[in-house]
Amino acid sequence: MNAKRNLELQKSICEAFGEDIGGDVCEEIGQFMEECPECQVYFDTMERSVKLYKASEKAEEVPPFVAERLYKVLKLNHNESK
């Protein structure tokens, strides 16, 4: 993993732990990460997991019959807004 990616990762881990970027704890995290390439891979793949999961998600439309039922229960007419 290159230095730039390592820095990005350190930043995102600090954020995840709620630590200030540039703060003492964040510095310690960075130092620890430099000495632990396995941890770098572990956290890098964790970040990629979240991105992969989000990319695989797609917003679903409310099924028309569900929308109809909702308007009926609320005593509304969806043509009324137009």
Place this chain on the structure above:
Amino acid sequence: MTIKETPELVKLAQKGDRKAQTVLVELYSGRIYNLGLRMLRNVQDAEDLLQEAYIIAFKKLHTFKGNSTFYTWIYRIAVNIALGKLREQSKLQVSYSIQEPDFEAIHGHHFSDWPEFIERKISGVEFQKVLKYAMDELSEKYRSVFVLRDLEGLSTTETAEALDLTESNVKVRLMRARLSLRDRMNDIFKREGWLL
């Protein structure tokens, strides 16, 4: 023309203006339905959540003070309904428990880095099913935090408020949920032969 929520629109809805109420349904029913799908992992429950959230919101609309947007308000109502449903369900099922990451164990252990092509593999429908299964296996207390923070994009403070947790609790649960998801995906990739 794109319709947006305005304080005037909400005031009209509070006065019983049906057109304004209809606009509020049109604006947010999709988002509330998708929140239901993400949190409850079940179409029928998501449909019920959508209906219950709007019934409660309109019934209590006169109490809405306008300190937030109507969307934030109904969103919180929906999250509370979802959490109630999840609590009921958790009495009936045993959840997958997350192994806490043991950083001492990580140190010195070999982890395979994921090749670049992994990102291109996820478009397959089969893979999406497997991912859905991995998410279903997360216990409710971790999944709710992951859904609100990572998928719905709420801040740590907003997530803590919605789930009635401390901010540090949110951070810990989020980290555990993410690491658990990573471990499940790693298993999948190994099974598929994408990792050595």
